[in-house]
Amino acid sequence: MNQHSPPPDTSEPPLRALPNNIEAEQAVLGAILVNNEALDRLSAFLADEHFYDPVHARIFALAQRRIQNGQVASPVTLRAAFDKDEGMAELGGPVYMLHLADAAVNVFNVLDYGRIVYEMAIRRHLIGLGEDIADRAGDFTDESVSSDHITEAEQRLYSLAEKGRIEGGFKNFGRVVTDAVEVANAAYQRDGKLAGLSTALRDLDAKLGGLHRSDLIILAGRPSMGKTALATNIAFNVAKAFREGEDETGQVKTVDGGVVGFFSLEMSAEQLATRILAEQCEISSEKIRRGDLDEAQFRKFVEVARVLETKPLFIDDTPALTIGQLAARSRRLKRQSGLDLLVVDYLQLLNGDGRASDNRVNEISQITRGLKAIAKELDIPVIALSQLSRRVEDRDDKRPQLSDLRESGSIEQDADVVMFVYREEYYLSRTEPREGTQEHLEWVEAMDQVHSVAEVVIGKQRHGPIGTEKLHFEAQFTRFGDLAREERYEFG
DSSP, rough: TTSSOOOOOSOOOOOOOOOOHHHHHHHHHHHHHHHHHHHHHHTTTGGGOOOOSSSHHHHHHHHHHHHHHTOOOOOHHHHHGGTOOOOHHHTTTTHHHHHHHHTTTTTTTTTHHHHHHHHHHHHHHHHHHHHHHHHHTTTTOSOOOOOHHHHHHHHHHHHHHHHTTOOOOOOOOOHHHHHHHHHHHHHHTTTTOOOBBBOOOOOHHHHHHOOTOOOOOEEOOTTTTSSSHHHHHHHHHHHHOOOEOOOOTTTTTEESSEEEEEESSOOOHHHHHHHHHHHHHTTTTTHHTTTTOOOHHHHHHHHHHHHHSOOOOEOEEEEOOOOHHHHHHHHHHHHOOOOSEEEEGGGOOOOOOOOTTTTTTHHHHHHHHHHHHHHHHHSSSSEEEEEHHHHHHHHSSSOOOGBBBBBHHHHHOOOOOEEEEEEEHHHHHHGGGOSSSHHHHHHHHHHHHTTTTEEEEEEEEESOOEEEEEEEEEGGGTEEEEEOOOOOOOOO
């Protein structure tokens, strides 16, 4: 080393001051102490924890408590509480509150100052979060893997993002009416006159009015009824119809169809893709898995696969996700690629966030509330598949009903729509009498009536009627479609 070079600087870099705005805090407190009604403009988002100066935080907390109890909060009424406060003494004693009152801003401007205080608090939280992430990443005695750190960091960031949203509370009725008119106008302009996303199943769309934004839709059924097939068909139909355009302001928006996120907790992404390919190619998924294809079928398979690669359908097949992880991944997908429909297969394979895991009913309640919250927050329909209890098998009429839902109380309560998939053909095929008998002839006739027919039983719908719609189901392609007109007439 050059003997004339200066020694390396080993001193610590100066600590950066945390974001704050003491003047804004003083303006807010002064406005409240002069006119207690100022608190009404702030209480929806501002709390004592958002003040940087601890004395200011204590003044705000006490003033808020008195006002909420119907008492007056002023420099005079708060004085006694701060006579022995050491922090207040450093600021000049209780007379400091008189200075706050003298510096008060107009009650109509207090919201702007409150937003500044809130913004500074969010920035401080963000810095603290960044430091925590760095500390955990550098702690080599921590046995958790880096993916756990990333998931936790995402959850905390999104939680902070939610805290950072000041919007909320009451909305002016005029604004709500305008939003309702826009939804109705979009339905009027859209093919099929649907208020929500089209499932591409005409009769089901007519019953539901499409898939409505912010709705939690439960799709339930016993094993082998086709609930995953129906959910997959709907998801792909929405993605296939995706089309973007510009609104009057020049912003890009979804005009038709949508971007779809599919959480496949039971089936791998490859298995799910095979199902979709089988449906579109009209080649059984069993043949595709075995590679039992002739040259023409394989060429068709490859051509269809290339087309499907361009469709905005995103699959996450991570098992045993928690509702918090699912929410974080959904938010990330919406931010990065957009998101218009979310499908979860199925909700009993989700885990809660730990607080209710000792009680499965409570955990399912937490999960369904979480799914409904995701639907509202992201303003999208969420389709969640659900199992049914075995009680269905004990009845002569095996058509499912609301009470058959596992842990049904919370699922039924939180859902906007509950639909059941039922195929009588599945049950009837297992009761074949001996051939050559009159019973067998009657059985064959009954099988002809229900062959390739599936029922979607709508057991609950907040927006419209309940009832049953019949669909065509091709088991070999796991594909649902509309019944032909004469079949619809024949089956009612």
